[in-house]
Amino acid sequence: MSAHQQTAASPFIRACRNEPVQHTPVWFMRQAGRSLPEYLKLREGVPMLESCMRPELITEITLQPVRRHGVDAAVYFSDIVVPLKAIGLDVEIKPGVGPVVADPIRNRQDLARLRDLDPSDVGYVTEAVGLLTAELGSTPLIGFAGAPFTLASYLVEGGPSRNHERTKALMYGDPELWRDLLDRLADITTAFLKVQIEAGASAVQVFDSWVGALSPADYRRYVMPASAKVFDAVAGYGVPRIHFGVGTGELLGLMSEAGADVMGVDWRVPLDEAARRVGPGKALQGNLDPAVLFAPTAAVEAKTREVLDAAAAAGTGHIFNLGHGVLPTTDPDALSRLVDFVHSSTEAV
Numbered sequence: 001m002s003a004h005q006q007t008a009a010s011p012f013i014r015a016c017r018n019e020p021v022q023h024t025p026v027w028f029m030r031q032a033g034r035s036l037p038e039y040l041k042l043r044e045g046v047p048m049l050e051s052c053m054r055p056e057l058i059t060e061i062t063l064q065p066v067r068r069h070g071v072d073a074a075v076y077f078s079d080i081v082v083p084l085k086a087i088g089l090d091v092e093i094k095p096g097v098g099p100v101v102a103d104p105i106r107n108r109q110d111l112a113r114l115r116d117l118d119p120s121d122v123g124y125v126t127e128a129v130g131l132l133t134a135e136l137g138s139t140p141l142i143g144f145a146g147a148p149f150t151l152a153s154y155l156v157e158g159g160p161s162r163n164h165e166r167t168k169a170l171m172y173g174d175p176e177l178w179r180d181l182l183d184r185l186a187d188i189t190t191a192f193l194k195v196q197i198e199a200g201a202s203a204v205q206v207f208d209s210w211v212g213a214l215s216p217a218d219y220r221r222y223v224m225p226a227s228a229k230v231f232d233a234v235a236g237y238g239v240p241r242i243h244f245g246v247g248t249g250e251l252l253g254l255m256s257e258a259g260a261d262v263m264g265v266d267w268r269v270p271l272d273e274a275a276r277r278v279g280p281g282k283a284l285q286g287n288l289d290p291a292v293l294f295a296p297t298a299a300v301e302a303k304t305r306e307v308l309d310a311a312a313a314a315g316t317g318h319i320f321n322l323g324h325g326v327l328p329t330t331d332p333d334a335l336s337r338l339v340d341f342v343h344s345s346t347e348a349v
């Protein structure tokens with residue numbers, strides 16, 4: 001049986017397809033990683049991007065939160081800049097800073113450095129996904145990639161940016177170059193997602209983390225065509241496609257239109273309101289504020305109940321998640337308790 005068949009009856013996949021579930025499935029963005037002491041131990045002395053190229057290490061790190069928290073899906077341990085590194089760009093993840101690109105992409109000559117991603121560039125991904133699906137059995141593995149806008153922002157700015165000024169200068173100042181840049185990135189993102197799906201990932205999430213910096217009109221004009229190209233290119237696999245961004249309340253309708261079976265929602269928009277913006281037929285993922293996990297258990301439960309009630313009012317498939325990634329200093333036990341609370345609160349009788 002293929003990994004896709006093995007996971008088809010799981011609560012996560014069923015919720016993505018708006019089918020009834022025995023309990024609301026839960027996973028957390030950044031569930032593997034810095035919140036877990038067992039992760040910090042494994043990563044000692046290994047730079048972030050190097051850890052993303054070692055199949056045994058990827059496998060162990062990806063499995064850690066599944067074992068510890070009993071989440072309903074694993075998310076492949078990697079980073080959105082891994083495919084950029086794989087095509088030969090000089091990018092590294094600096095501790096305390098984030099991804100840094102030594103030689104930013106700012107003109108047409110620079111574009112030539114963005115060559116296509118070949119599956120052989122990321123043989124370690126194919127190998128790790130194979131190891132993972134064998135271990136995970138009926139628990140789905142979610143693959144992911146960065147969306148063209150968010151990747152472009154890193155490439156143009158040269159690192160994380162609050163205001164995206166250089167990115168916007170390029171977007172508004174040279175729309176043709178911008179379009180070609182996003183189109184190149186759409187192909188790289190697509191190739192990276194395909195590698196993960198073909199190796200056995202049961203679903204994929206496309207992170208457009210920073211696109212909330214744009215107005216709806218600019219999203220439609222400058223970003224949507226490239227994102228839609230990615231979603232269209234992987235539609236034929238039939239695996240659920242999740243689309244997520246932060247601060248994207250005003251963009252939910254357009255992002256959903258760009259292509260998604262499941263819309264990821266941050267904590268700023270209640271899920272029943274999100275359902276109205278996203279339109280019928282799509283499942284929703286989210287959306288507890290990650291900072292809520294620093295409050296006492298009773299408060300976490302009350303806020304979680306609000307999310308579950310809004311999801312019930314939305315009447316769509318619901319995958320419980322945080323509104324963005326797990327914060328590094330989160331108490332792992334609070335995450336385990338949250339998984340149990342969501343499961344026990346939603347068990348079908």
Ligand SMILES: O=C(O)CCc1c2[nH]c(c1CC(=O)O)Cc1[nH]c(c(CC(=O)O)c1CCC(=O)O)Cc1[nH]c(c(CC(=O)O)c1CCC(=O)O)Cc1[nH]c(c(CCC(=O)O)c1CC(=O)O)C2
Pocket residue numbers: 028029030031032033034035043048062075076077078079080093095096097098099144150160207209210325
């Ligand atoms: O600060 C940030 O969150 C953004 C910059 C940053 C990125 N990778 C990074 C950093 C430094 C850091 O996390 O400190 C560097 C990074 N990426 C990752 C880690 C591990 C961890 O979070 O503890 C880390 C920290 C590395 C370390 O241990 O020092 C792994 C990662 N990045 C990502 C994912 C996918 C996911 O969240 O489920 C995953 C895998 C998580 C898993 O397997 O559970 C996704 C990612 N990376 C990145 C982005 C862009 C978002 C943004 O820039 O705000 C996004 C998408 C998003 O979170 O919205 C870029």
